[in-house]
Amino acid sequence: MSSMLVDTSNEKQDGYPTVVRWLHFAMASGALFQLLTSLILLPPDEKGSPFAHTVMQAHEVGGLFVAVFVAIHLVLSLISKKDQHSSMRVLFDVKYWCEAFSLVKLLPIVLLGKTNMIESGNSLARIVSMLGVLLMMAMGATGIAIWFGLPEHGTSISHNVDMLMDIHSMLSNLLWVYIFGHVFMVFAHMRVGEQVIKRISPFH
Numbered sequence: 001m002s003s004m005l006v007d008t009s010n011e012k013q014d015g016y017p018t019v020v021r022w023l024h025f026a027m028a029s030g031a032l033f034q035l036l037t038s039l040i041l042l043p044p045d046e047k048g049s050p051f052a053h054t055v056m057q058a059h060e061v062g063g064l065f066v067a068v069f070v071a072i073h074l075v076l077s078l079i080s081k082k083d084q085h086s087s088m089r090v091l092f093d094v095k096y097w098c099e100a101f102s103l104v105k106l107l108p109i110v111l112l113g114k115t116n117m118i119e120s121g122n123s124l125a126r127i128v129s130m131l132g133v134l135l136m137m138a139m140g141a142t143g144i145a146i147w148f149g150l151p152e153h154g155t156s157i158s159h160n161v162d163m164l165m166d167i168h169s170m171l172s173n174l175l176w177v178y179i180f181g182h183v184f185m186v187f188a189h190m191r192v193g194e195q196v197i198k199r200i201s202p203f204h
Contacts, residue, residue: 030066067140
């Protein structure tokens with residue numbers, strides 16, 4: 001497991017592929033926009049300020065864009081090779097899960113500073129990244145289903161909208177946790193000198 005720990009004297013400088021960098025940026029920006037607008041918006045059938053209803057419309061449009069970006073990322077992750085940075089195949093490989101569980105057990109002492117930081121791009125990070133893609137895909141699917149189920153669209157699934165909204169809200173809470181955890185780990189890696197932003201940002 002020592003090979004999974006950061007050696008800042010010989011840090012990897014290879015970055016993610018350009019398309020992955022831009023997709024990551026688009027999904028991260030879009031997900032943050034969706035989460036922030038969800039705190040303000042009001043559904044069309046609820047009384048409130050016109051601004052809150054406008055935010056709802058922006059949330060709907062933003063959700064469609066995010067769903068497209070996530071769908072593209074999902075397709076690329078399904079067809080990419082096993083040794084590439086972003087591959088959904090890690091979820092179906094026992095080796096990655098075994099390494100991930102080992103890292104989970106190691107994580108508390110790493111965060112306490114009692115051993116070296118786990119290097120970025122490890123099995124745990126890859127699995128969590130792919131689970132994040134699936135989470136956003138589920139949010140997009142439920143969001144689109146809610147849109148089609150709204151009474152003004154006159155579809156047959158409108159009676160299930162409340163249940164879909166509950167599921168969508170639960171998934172959004174998980175996404176908040178995912179984002180905060182993501183940011184926390186980025187700062188943890190930067191604290192030991194890893195240039196994680198440089199390797200994933202499309203602007204470097």
